[in-house]
Structures are given as C-alpha cells and as structure tokens.
Amino acid sequence: MAHASATEAHAHEHATQEHHGPQGILKYLWSTDHKVIAMQYLFTGMFMAMVGGFMAYVFRMQLAFPGKSVPLFGYVSPGEYNALITGHGSIMIFWVAMPVLIAAFGNYLIPLMIGADDMVFPRINRLSYQIFLLSVLVILSSLFVKGGGFGGAWTSYPPLSANADYNLTPLGSSMWLVAVALEFVAFLLGGINFITTLMNARAPGMKAYDIPMVPWMIVIASILFMLSVGPLFAGAIMLFFDQNLGTGFFDPTRGGDPVLWQHLFWFFGHPEVYVVLLPAVGIVIDIVATFARKKLFGYKTLLYTAVATGVLSFFVWAHHQFIAGIDPRMANIFTVTTLLISVPIAEMCFVIIATLYGGDIRLKVPMLWALAFVGEFLIGGVTGIFLGASGADAYLHETYFVLAHFHYTFFPIAIIGTFAGFTYWFPKMFGRMMNETLGKIHFWGTIIPFNFIFIPLFVLGLDGQQRRIYNFQNFPELQHLQPVRILATISLVVMLFFQLFFFWNVIRSWRKGPKAEKNPWKSNTLEWTTESPPPHGNWPVDEMPKVYRGPYEYNHPDREEDYWPQNLPA
Amino acid sequence: MLHGLITEASSFAGSIDWLIFLVLVLVGFWFILAEGVFFWLIFRFRSRPGHTGQYLTGKEKHIKRWINIPHALVLVCDVVIVIAAIHVWYIVKMDLPPADYTIRVTGQQWAWVFQQPGEDGQLDTPDDIFTTDSLHVEVNKTYQFLLESRDVIHDFSVPVFRLKQDAVPGRTITGWFRPTKTGTFDVQCAKLCGIGHGVMEGSLVVEDQAHHTAWVAKNTPAAAQ
Amino acid sequence: MHKPIATTRSATGIPTGRLAVWWVLASEIVIFGGLLASYVMHRIGHPEWAVAASHTNTWIGATNTFVLLTSSFTAVLAHQAAEHGDGKTAAKYLLMTIGGAATFITIKSFEWAHEIREGFTITANGFWSFYYTAAGLHALHVIAGAVVMAFIARDAMKGRELHRVELVGIYWHFVDVIWIFLFPLLYIAK
Numbered sequence: 001m002a003h004a005s006a007t008e009a010h011a012h013e014h015a016t017q018e019h020h021g022p023q024g025i026l027k028y029l030w031s032t033d034h035k036v037i038a039m040q041y042l043f044t045g046m047f048m049a050m051v052g053g054f055m056a057y058v059f060r061m062q063l064a065f066p067g068k069s070v071p072l073f074g075y076v077s078p079g080e081y082n083a084l085i086t087g088h089g090s091i092m093i094f095w096v097a098m099p100v101l102i103a104a105f106g107n108y109l110i111p112l113m114i115g116a117d118d119m120v121f122p123r124i125n126r127l128s129y130q131i132f133l134l135s136v137l138v139i140l141s142s143l144f145v146k147g148g149g150f151g152g153a154w155t156s157y158p159p160l161s162a163n164a165d166y167n168l169t170p171l172g173s174s175m176w177l178v179a180v181a182l183e184f185v186a187f188l189l190g191g192i193n194f195i196t197t198l199m200n201a202r203a204p205g206m207k208a209y210d211i212p213m214v215p216w217m218i219v220i221a222s223i224l225f226m227l228s229v230g231p232l233f234a235g236a237i238m239l240f241f242d243q244n245l246g247t248g249f250f251d252p253t254r255g256g257d258p259v260l261w262q263h264l265f266w267f268f269g270h271p272e273v274y275v276v277l278l279p280a281v282g283i284v285i286d287i288v289a290t291f292a293r294k295k296l297f298g299y300k301t302l303l304y305t306a307v308a309t310g311v312l313s314f315f316v317w318a319h320h321q322f323i324a325g326i327d328p329r330m331a332n333i334f335t336v337t338t339l340l341i342s343v344p345i346a347e348m349c350f351v352i353i354a355t356l357y358g359g360d361i362r363l364k365v366p367m368l369w370a371l372a373f374v375g376e377f378l379i380g381g382v383t384g385i386f387l388g389a390s391g392a393d394a395y396l397h398e399t400y401f402v403l404a405h406f407h408y409t410f411f412p413i414a415i416i417g418t419f420a421g422f423t424y425w426f427p428k429m430f431g432r433m434m435n436e437t438l439g440k441i442h443f444w445g446t447i448i449p450f451n452f453i454f455i456p457l458f459v460l461g462l463d464g465q466q467r468r469i470y471n472f473q474n475f476p477e478l479q480h481l482q483p484v485r486i487l488a489t490i491s492l493v494v495m496l497f498f499q500l501f502f503f504w505n506v507i508r509s510w511r512k513g514p515k516a517e518k519n520p521w522k523s524n525t526l527e528w529t530t531e532s533p534p535p536h537g538n539w540p541v542d543e544m545p546k547v548y549r550g551p552y553e554y555n556h557p558d559r560e561e562d563y564w565p566q567n568l569p570a
Numbered sequence: 571m572l573h574g575l576i577t578e579a580s581s582f583a584g585s586i587d588w589l590i591f592l593v594l595v596l597v598g599f600w601f602i603l604a605e606g607v608f609f610w611l612i613f614r615f616r617s618r619p620g621h622t623g624q625y626l627t628g629k630e631k632h633i634k635r636w637i638n639i640p641h642a643l644v645l646v647c648d649v650v651i652v653i654a655a656i657h658v659w660y661i662v663k664m665d666l667p668p669a670d671y672t673i674r675v676t677g678q679q680w681a682w683v684f685q686q687p688g689e690d691g692q693l694d695t696p697d698d699i700f701t702t703d704s705l706h707v708e709v710n711k712t713y714q715f716l717l718e719s720r721d722v723i724h725d726f727s728v729p730v731f732r733l734k735q736d737a738v739p740g741r742t743i744t745g746w747f748r749p750t751k752t753g754t755f756d757v758q759c760a761k762l763c764g765i766g767h768g769v770m771e772g773s774l775v776v777e778d779q780a781h782h783t784a785w786v787a788k789n790t791p792a793a794a795q
Numbered sequence: 796m797h798k799p800i801a802t803t804r805s806a807t808g809i810p811t812g813r814l815a816v817w818w819v820l821a822s823e824i825v826i827f828g829g830l831l832a833s834y835v836m837h838r839i840g841h842p843e844w845a846v847a848a849s850h851t852n853t854w855i856g857a858t859n860t861f862v863l864l865t866s867s868f869t870a871v872l873a874h875q876a877a878e879h880g881d882g883k884t885a886a887k888y889l890l891m892t893i894g895g896a897a898t899f900i901t902i903k904s905f906e907w908a909h910e911i912r913e914g915f916t917i918t919a920n921g922f923w924s925f926y927y928t929a930a931g932l933h934a935l936h937v938i939a940g941a942v943v944m945a946f947i948a949r950d951a952m953k954g955r956e957l958h959r960v961e962l963v964g965i966y967w968h969f970v971d972v973i974w975i976f977l978f979p980l981l982y983i984a985k
C-alpha cells in the first residue's frame with residue numbers, strides 16, 4: 001500500500017479536530033487511548049496482585065500456625081483453604097501476570113516503541129479491557145457466593161471440578177470457569193490488536209530488526225497464547241456443560257474421560273508459562289541494554305530462541321501428566337522434548353548475561369530488578385530440569401519442589417519483571433522520577449525475603465511434602481518440618497511489609513517527585529523521544545518519528561555520546 | 571542423596587535419589603558457572619570514572635563462540651539426563667516385575683481402601699482382607715497394585731518408597747513396589763480431591779515375614795474359612 | 796472520534812482489517828480443532844457411538860451443506876460487487892447470504908426439535924453431547940456472522956466501508972469450511 005503518506009495527511013486533519021464524547025470519569029472509562037487502557041490494566045493488575053498476595057498471606061499463616069485465627073481473616077477451614085490457593089494461583093497468573101506484563105506494558109509500549117499514535121483497533125482495545133474488567137468482577141464475586149469460591153486448584157481437574165457433589169461449590173466452580181473464559185476472550189481481542197499493530201503500524205523506516213525486544217516478545221507471546229488457548233476454550237465449554245447441563249464429557253461413568261481435560265489444559269498451560277516469560281524477558285533485555293550502555297549481544301539470536309521456545313512449548317505439555325495414568329511410553333517422548341527446551345532458554349539467559357560484557361553498568365533501581373530477574377530465574381529454570389526428568393518427577397510430582405520451582409519462575413517474571421518495567425517506565429508514564437533510596441530499600445526488602453520464602457520450600461518438597469494440604473499435622477513424617485514452614489511464612493510477612501516502601505515511593509513521587517525529562521535514562525527507543533507523559537496522540541502530528549537504525553546502538557564508535565536514538569538522522 | 575532427608579524404603583528409591591543427584595550435579599555446574607560469570611561481569615564492568623563501554627555486536631566469530639560452545643555442551647548434558655531419566659523411569663513405571671502379592675488400592679473421598687489377599691494368597695477371593703487407611707505389607711516381597719478410584723482423581727503417594735501414581739476414576743492402573751525396610755510410614759493423597767484432601771492420609775506398615783503372616787492370619791475374615 | 800494515524804498505516808502491504816480477520820480465524824481454528832480432536836479421539840475409543848450416530852439425518856445435513864455453500868457463493872458475488880464500488884449490489888448479495896444463514900438455522904432447529912423429541916438430548920450419551928456442542932458452537936458462528944453482515948450491508952447500501960464486505964466474506968467461508976468438517980464427522984461417519 002503506497003498510499004500511507006496520503007492517508008496520514010488525511011488522518012492529521014481528523015486529529016486536529018475536537019473530540020466529542022463523554023466527559024469526566026466516563027471519559028476515562030470510555031477512552032480508546034492506548035495509554036489510558038494500559039493504565040486501567042496496570043492498576044487493575046496491581047489491585048489483583050494485592051488480592052493474590054493477601055491470599056498467600058492467609059494460607060501461609062494457616063500452614064505455619066495451623067488452626068490459629070489469622071489476623072485480618074479469621075479461622076481458615078479446609079474448604080476456604082482450597083478456595084484461597086485456587087484463587088491465589090488463578091489470580092496471580094490470569095489477573096496479574098497476564099494483564100500487567102502483556103496488556104499493560106503491551107498497550108502502553110507497543111505504539112510508543114514503534115512510533116505510532118495508537119493501536120490499529122482502538123475500540124476493540126477498549127472492549128478488551130471491558131471484558132477483562134467483567135472477568136475480574138466475576139472471579140472476585142465468586143469468592144463470596146453461597147458454597148464459597150471454587151477449590152479445585154487452578155488446574156481445575158474434573159471430575160472434581162465437574163460435579164458439585166464432589167466439590168461442594170456449585171456456583172463457585174462455574175463462576176471460576178466463566179471468569180477464566182472471559183479473560184481468554186479479552187486477551188484474544190487484545191492479542192489480535194498487538195499482532196496487527198506491530199505488523200502494520202510501524203513508523204516509516206522501522207524494519208523488522210529495528211523493533212525493540214519488548215514489542216517483539218509481547219507479540220510472540222500473544223501469538224503463542226492465541227494458538228494454544230483454543231483447545232482449552234473448547235474444553236471450558238465442555239466442562240461448563242458437564243457442570244450445568246449434566247453432560248458427561250469428563251465423566252468416565254458416561255463414556256467421558258477425565259484425562260482429556262488434562263491434555264486440553266496443559267496443551268495451553270505449558271505455552272502459557274512462556275506467554276508470561278517472554279514479555280518479562282523483553283523488558284529485562286531493554287533495561288539491561290540501556291543501563292549497561294551496550295548493544296545487545298545477538299539481537300537475532302534472541303528472537304530465534306524466543307520463537308524456538310514458543311514452537312517447542314507445544315510439544316511438552318504431558319510433562320505435567322507423567323503419572324496421571326497416561327501410557328508410560330509416552331512419558332519418554334515428553335522427557336526428550338522437555339529437556340530440549342532448556343537449550344533455547346539457556347541460550348536466552350546466556351545472551352542476556354553476555355550483553356553485560358564490555359558494558360558500562362549503572363546499578364539504578366530498574367537495572368537492579370532486571371539483574372535480579374536473571375539471577376533468580378536461573379534457579380527456577382534449572383529446577384525445571386529435575387521435574388522434566390521423568391524418573392525424578394515420579395517422586396517430585398505434586399510436592400513443594402514443584403511449587404518452589406514455579407514460584408522461582410513466576411515470581412521473577414510477574415513480580416520482579418513487573419517492578420523492573422514499572423520503575424523503568426514510571427518517568428514516562430507519570431512524568432516524575434521515583435526516589436532511588438526508597439526504591440533500593442524496596443528492592444532488597446523484596447529480594448532477600450523472597451529467597452527465604454521459597455528456598456525452604458525446595459527442602460520441604462524433597463522431604464515429601466505434598467501441595468494443597470491445609471494442615472500437615474496429620475502426617476507424622478512431616479511434623480518435624482514445622483520450623484521450616486514458619487520460616488517461609490515469616491519471610492513472607494517481612495516481604496509484604498517492604499511493599500509499603502513501594503507504595504509510599506509511588507504516591508510520593510507521583511505527587512512531588514522531580515519532573516522527568518523526555519529521556520531520563522538516555523535510551524534509544526522511540527518512547528523516549530516524546531514528552532513525559534506523552535500527550536494524546538503521542539507525538540505532535542507533524543513530528544511523528546521516523547526510524548534510521550536499530551534500538552541498541554550504545555557506545556557506537558562513530559558517535560560522541562554513548563547512545564544514538566533510533567529517530568536521529570545519520 | 572535424599573536419604574539424609576527421608577528414608578529410602580523401596581527397591582527403586584535409591585535409583586530415583588541417584589537420578590536427582592545426577593541432575594543436581596549437571597545443572598548445578600551450569601547454574602554456578604552462569605551465576606559466577608554473571609556476578610563477575612557486573613563487578614568487572616561496573617560504571618566508574620574513567621571506564622567506558624565497548625561496541626560489540628555479538629556477531630564476531632571469536633565472541634560468538636562464548637555462546638555457541640555452551641549451547642552445544644548444554645545439549646550434551648541434556649542427552650545424559652534424558653538417558654538417565656528414561657532408565658529410571660523404565661525401572662519404576664514401565665517394567666513390571668513378577669508379583670509375590672497383588673493388592674487393590676482404591677481411593678475415594680476421603681479415604682484409602684486396601685484390599686489384599688487373605689491366607690490363600692489370591693486376590694478377589696472371599697477371604698480377602700479389606701482395610702481402610704492402613705496397609706500392611708511384607709518386607710522384601712514384590713507387590714503389584716491395582717489402583718482405582720470411586721469418584722474423583724486421587725494420587726497414591728508413599729514418599730519413603732518414592733512412589734506416586736494417580737488413581738483415575740474409570741481406569742485401573744497397575745504399578746509395583748518392593749519394600750526394603752520395616753517400619754510405619756505415611757501414605758498420602760497427592761491430588762487435590764475436595765475439602766477432605768488434607769486428611770486423606772493413611773499409614774503403611776512394613777513388617778517382617780513372621781509378623782506379616784501373623785497379621786494375615788488374624789485378619790482373614792472368619793466367614794471365608 | 797478521530798482516526799488514529801496508526802490505523803492508516805500498512806507496513807506489510809496487507810490491509811490491517813484483512814490481517815486481523817486472518818488472526819481471528821487462526822484463533823477460531825484452534826478452538827474448533829481442539830473440540831473436533833477431542834471428539835475424534837473419543838469416537839475411536841467408543842465404537843458403540845456409531846449406533847447413536849446412525850440416528851442423525853444425513854439428508855438434512857446434506858441439505859444444510861448445500862445451503863451454506865450457496866450462501867458462500869453469494870458472499871463471493873457481494874465481494875465482487877464491492878470491489879467494483881457497487882455498494883447496492885453488494886448489499887443485495889449480502890442479504891441473500893443472510894437468507895442462507897437463516898435457512899440453515901431454520902432447518903437446524905427443526906432437525907434438533909425432532910431429535911430432542913426422539914429423546915436424543917445433549918445428555919443422552921457422549922455422541923449426542925459432542926453433536927450438540929460442536930454443531931451448536933458452529934450455529935452460534937452462523938448467527939454472529941449473519942448479524943455482522945446485516946450491519947455491513949446497511950453501510951454498503953450507502954456505499955460506506957465497502958472493504959468490510961470482503962472481510963465478512965472471508966469469515967463466512969471459514970464458517971462454511973468448519974461445517975464441511977462437521978458434516979462428515981457427525982453425520983456421515985456411522
């Protein structure tokens with residue numbers, strides 16, 4: 001289409017006209033501006049992180065001090081315990097990691113980083129958030145309906161989840177399912193927007209390999225999500241019918257098969273972990289390049305590893321089902337594919353580490369978070385290998401070892417990666433600088449307790465402690481481990497306390513932090529070439545950026561300064 | 571390796587522990603290497619007066635080596651781990667040694683029901699012994715178990731045996747174990763199965779031949795004689 | 796509301812709307828793919844379902860296949876007219892396509908009403924569960940497509956947004972293709 005410039009001029013005319021639409025709060029809710037929608041996702045995700053964190057606090061207190069009343073909550077019954085862990089797992093993945101890493105950062109950064117003024121489908125974008133908000137309301141209210149919230153784990157295995165006689169939460173389980181399905185729809189709509197925006201709305205001159213890593217990774221993740229969620233969506237319909245119409249898709253007494261759900265779930269579930277991993281990796285890479293003042297070590301290599309990870313992730317799902325009654329010979333195939341996936345991910349980690357070589361590393365708060373991501377994620381990654389080795393998983397399955405493994409991947413991704421991105425783009429988003437000292441206190445106050453929560457859980461897992469049990473006093477072999485559980489819980493309370501520094505920092509900086517200039521970190525990518533915060537339309541219409549080079553030209557020998565923005569003519 | 575933490579009480583517990591140890595050594599090596607290089611680089615290339623960054627694209631052959639060689643070596647480690655894992659998996663889950671006794675284990679919300687042969691040594695005869703939440707077995711005998719479930723998915727887990735297997739309604743899953751130590755151990759349910767999941771524990775009593783024979787004799791239903 | 800510059804760009808050379816429709820179809824294909832794969836696995840595992848399948852009416856199914864194929868043809872004609880900028884004709888053909896959709900749904904509801912009277916409800920057995928779920932999901936797509944087409948036809952009548960005629964046409968062919976898979980799997984395999 002050669003008519004791009006002609007129509008852009010046409011669009012300019014429109015852009016200069018006054019907007020007509022609802023005013024006040026309604027205007028905010030009905031805005032189609034990608035930055036506003038990003039903020040809606042960000043704050044909804046932040047709120048849900050507090051909900052999920054609070055749930056973790058409640059059930060960890062119950063584990064450390066079983067049968068005692070938990071401050072701010074009360075006594076935890078077994079049914080409530082199950083509902084809490086189910087809610088915690090589902091919320092942290094579907095309503096924290098996904099909305100913040102993909103939707104919030106994706107909406108905010110993709111248009112800004114590719115030099116566009118908005119998404120290509122602004123109204124679908126708004127619809128996506130509205131459906132998401134609906135799913136939030138459904139999942140939150142499901143916790144308070146008669147019978148209580150769903151307690152069948154975030155994996156929702158039938159027949160337990162399919163039959164109210166078994167789970168005793170007739171309303172809760174259906175509402176959980178509906179909420180998850182709505183969330184999927186929201187992210188399908190959002191994903192189509194991200195993908196087409198990246199494909200079509202790039203600034204003039206921006207070639208495929210000039211795109212920064214954040215848009216790339218979010219778009220690869222969206223494609224991965226889109227291609228893996230379908231079967232589970234169909235599965236959700238079947239499960240909903242089983243729950244409410246009395247069909248028997250997953251009921252063995254009526255010709256169904258409970259293991260079918262597990263296949264549908266994990267065919268999505270495993271790619272899903274990379275769906276949240278990739279955006280976090282993209283954020284970390286951009287931050288590392290900026291603060292190490294270094295060109296990326298192998299831009300294309302990173303892209304290939306991301307795509308290879310994505311492709312491989314479709315062939316590993318049954319490693320969650322080694323002992324679920326599948327044919328034991330099948331396990332061998334999945335052991336091979338699972339271990340193979342360590343190669344691209346190892347390479348990804350090595351490339352990030354190698355980028356530090358020859359750098360000029362500045363340990364600002366966002367950089368601390370980004371580096372912590374690498375250091376901690378490695379623990380989560382290598383412990384995945386124990387589980388991928390079928391012979392070892394025969395013992396480790398469903399123990400706290402699995403739990404520690406995936407918190408060492410998810411926490412770096414969803415919490416550390418988010419804090420990295422949040423502190424890095426805060427000046428752009430809110431036009432103010434954050435306080436470095438408070439930021440560092442918050443950083444160390446989060447990272448140190450984090451390790452003290454989850455390292456002990458590896459030990460518990462190797463010791464044979466199973467997941468999803470509300471009270472270990474019933475198991476003689478596990479009783480002597482109580483001090484370890486208490487250690488983990490106390491560390492959590494310490495970590496939660498240090499989050500206050502974060503909120504204090506955010507509120508303080510927002511109101512009276514020093515004004516941020518356009519490009520406080522001296523970074524190359526396009527979002528730093530506009531005002532902080534960017535105006536509606538991101539750039540004045542006649543100053544839309546053009547791109548002349550890749551995003552990571554730091555310390556280029558031909559240049560006086562140690563950075564070279566993408567939009568500066570040669 | 572785990573015996574410091576938890577008893578090894580079955581014939582294959584040692585193999586599993588050995589596999590975990592092998593993986594620990596291999597990935598541990600890479601982990602320490604990667605973290606070591608990582609922290610060293612952060613220290614070595616920290617920003618300080620007089621220090622400037624370099625312009626490296628990562629495309630230079632002699633630099634790319636630093637990624638390509640580890641890449642190949644990780645692949646080699648993967649192959650070693652796969653072979654070891656499948657070897658152990660074969661022993662534990664694919665191979666089915668001839669049974670001295672066959673028992674039936676049934677999970678239900680929220681109890682374990684064990685059915686084992688009475689004095690005649692045959693399963694599914696009138697003198698079978700049914701117990702709930704407690705299983706008596708004889709040391710150094712090979713047991714095959716038929717695992718079933720009456721309602722939802724449960725998981726028959728005996729940590730000291732390093733044994734774990736889902737019980738799926740509608741299926742009968744066959745597995746085996748061979749106790750090697752006497753004592754009383756935990757049986758757990760390892761799949762979330764409803765509000766009683768946390769109390770679905772049982773006990774496993776491994777006893778020597780004399781005790782076990784006596785137990786069987788005592789518990790064989792009289793009516794069947 | 797103003798039109799963002801982003802919506803006017805086309806770095807790939809493919810119109811954004813068409814790109815988006817293809818991605819929508821990609822996500823739909825995996826949904827139906829998952830459902831049909833589950834069905835096929837079960838069907839192989841349950842030879843006795845053939846008995847249930849023999850109660851489906853192949854003739855009605857074939858008629859509906861014919862109806863859908865015809866409506867796809869009128870969708871193509873609508874696209875052609877839109878290419879030539881003839882909104883009125885495009886709208887006319889779109890209305891004929893909607894007519895096809897309505898015929899399809901009408902036939903389907905008589906068929907289902909009959910089957911339900913015979914006692915073949917969604918809970919009757921596994922086959923019927925899949926039958927109603929898969930065909931029902933497909934029927935929802937037919938209805939959604941018809942509704943969207945009505946809006947597009949209204950615009951086309953006034954000569955506006957003619958490119959959308961092509962987009963809904965792509966979608967309509969997809970709905971057709973799904974049926975081409977459903978028909979043999981649910982009706983013919985006995």
Ligand code: HEA
Nearest residue numbers: 273319320342345346381382384387388397406409600647
């Ligand atoms: C984002 C989250 C995330 C990520 C990135 C991963 C990454 C990996 N996971 Fe994890 N996993 C989960 C989230 C995640 N996982 C969750 C949530 C569950 C539990 C779900 C539930 O049951 O509730 C789970 C469970 C789980 C299981 C099932 C356990 C069980 O239930 O029995 C397995 C088994 O194979 C597994 C394996 C792996 C592997 C091999 C990787 C690999 O991708 C890791 C690759 C990375 C590295 C290997 C590190 C870098 C490499 C090196 C330093 C080189 C050295 C390495 C070698 C020599 C091999 N995971």
Ligand code: HEA
Nearest residue numbers: 046049053056085089092093153154410414422467468469
């Ligand atoms: C992203 C995923 C994620 C995250 C971050 C966490 C965080 C935590 N998890 Fe969670 N967890 C899961 C995913 C996650 N978990 C899943 C999937 C399960 C399995 C559920 C199941 O079995 O079905 C699980 C289960 C689980 C269990 C097992 C329960 C059981 O099996 O009996 C435990 C036990 O200790 C636990 C503990 C914790 C703790 C202490 C934290 C702490 O780290 C939490 C601390 C919280 C915070 C520190 C919030 C801070 C954030 C902010 C203040 C806002 C910042 C936001 C912005 C800037 C936008 N988790």
Ligand code: CUA
Nearest residue numbers: 724759761763
């Ligand atoms: Cu039975 Cu958990």
Ligand SMILES: [Cu+2]
Nearest residue numbers: 269270319320
């Ligand atoms: Cu996985």
